[in-house]
Amino acid sequence: MELKKFIEELKSALAQNQFIKATLANKIDKNSILKNVFIKPVLLKNKLQLNFVYRNNTNDITKNFEIESGLDEIENLLKTTFRNADAFTTTHELHLMISKNNKATLIKKATKNATEINLSHDHIKHRLVQTTANSYLHALGISNADGHIKTAMQAKYKQINRYIEIVADILKDIPEQNEWHITDMGSGKGYLTFALYDYLRSQKNTQANITGVEMRSELVKKCNNIAQENKFDTLHFVEGTIQNTALKKVDMLIALHACDTATDDAIAKGIEADAALIICAPCCHKQVRKDMHTDGVLKSITKHGILLERQAEILTDTIRALLLESKGYKTRVFDFIDWEHTPKNVLIVAQKSTIDKATKAKCITKIHELKKLFGLEKHYLEGVI
Template sequence: MSNQLSSFLQKISESFNQQQLVKITLGNKRDKSADLKNVFIKPVRIKNTEKLSFTYRNPTQDIFKNYDLKESLILIEKMLQTDFYNADLFTAVNDLHLAIDKNDITKIITKPATLSITATTQQHDKQKVRVVNSTTAVYLHQLGITTAEGQVKKDMQDKFKQINRYVEIIEGIIKDIQFEKNITVADMGSGKGYLTFALYDYLINTLKKDATIVGIEMRDDLVNKCNQIAKNIHYSNLKFEKGTIQDAEVPAINMLIALHACDTATDDAIFKGIQANAEVIICAPCCHKQIRKQMAPENELKSITRHGILLERQAEIVTDSIRALILEAHGYKTKVFEFIATEHTPKNVLIVATKTNKTETAKQESLEKVAGLKKLFNIKTHYLETLL
């Protein structure tokens, strides 16, 4: 560790112990392709113990962790050696800017303090700030999630949590995408409409975008109910139509969403999104029967797939891995990460694909990986391949 970095860490320790620390930021990432963009650190008090709260800023979600001073200094040192070139320490006395160049030469610039300690600086906000406000989001009451006073009902706490998580994910996905003025969305298998209404409200009332959303649902009663609610609260560009994912006509759209579509219905949705040249495709798959029935490896993997429960889990991983690779072969960048399970299914994987300018070589490499997986597990075909 350089003398300058050691000195910077010492300043953090001193300002923390003297209760003069306001915040720390880490930025200018070393690997420009890395998901971790920034880290923001502030002092908090948890159960009368002083700690440092870390916010790890990622494209799809922020991760929050709390550490004591010793742990924090170790983590900051490591991240400045492997992840970031710059760090800023803001204290009540002065500001320190640490810069590391590509040759790992470090320098510190000291400036007058720009921030001050406030009464709330070291308070830990135990009440999570929700992106969806239960008292102002009118659709929540119409859908039976909140009372007339805007209080979330006890039996709807999990649903409210899921809605917030969903909007947080959408926020992370689309914040760097330059949509045209009007955003058009197809929500395949919209069900009771909880997440469809949440997305419309977020696009219209939070982002102030012109948005049009169509929810596709095969159950008449749900289509009629959701259309009536949209009419009641004047969501004029939110419509629900009866139909199946497989048969739905999808025009040119910006986003296609299919949450918990069963088995190959997820593939039908992905196919519709690719066909429509959607800039974003979001799927939460449910059931993976089509591949599971075919999997019969003749290699060491046979020892895993002979157990029913392990075969099922392996089929989920292989099915969704191939889906992600096929999307990449059609010009998308993909991410697969954890969502939130619903009352209908414990499955909690989300596949997110965003349109990029991939080279033909990169696309071909993705197809070769698909072929390799199929050979490894003795799979004849993936349903999505037959659609494309």
């Protein structure tokens, strides 16, 4: 009854152009990856619709609904997925709470201050990587001198923010620490290295000791200069190869888009250094693509170049995840950023954990089975860990 009333209140606010936003929270299934849903009105092609942002543990999914189906979706989510809803209109606040026994309570309060509705679809998003007063973004060529992101660097900026959002989310699940020792393998132009340093220091108030390892000397020199100019005293870049880098204390090992087996070398270094977190975004998957030999029905997949590519990618990263699990790392593989921004969009996040012997052994068995199925003698990572 109260749920129906809540939906009716939203319907009426929408009809009078008074609906501002709603948030669904307090998920019923604590293991669900869906954390919240944020709903706001948007004007699309001059038609009022409801914009839903489904916030998962590691990504956001956005969908727009016609008003009626949007209201149905809210009702359905409150029957199946969430216990709380907060909604704001220009005149009222609505708070719906559903108990474990399905008893719903609705509180409606008049708002003190009238608020304007923003129906713009392209509203300014809050970004973790702030553009103002961040001169390193300018030095890296991402922003103009006035702090505006260059048109050609919008996708890169979005990618950097997404990466920081993911790290921020991962850090929520691990005990807070005042100091971080981080190695970024194959740091390249340093976009993500600088952003992480800045985030840990200025937003998390922690001491970040970050070393970027990069084999191209000109990039190392440039990044060190920018770090010095910005007085980033504990951010350093060293020239060297991932394979030959000896690591001491590392809490977090990062390797983003390091080519082919360089990702494996980085993972191996992270495991060897007993890093609490290993985060990598694999690049190309040449080794497995070249070395796998399919037979029988699997040949119908691998005879197509593009599917062979994807199959090699899936096999490579599946075995990486299993090997990490076999070494005691709880591992997740997920989308890093939308395909439209980069085809290299998979992120492997491995967190040191307690995994029992039997589970580790099962991972090894699965690797053997997969290799047999795909006619792969060896995954490069097996040889370096």
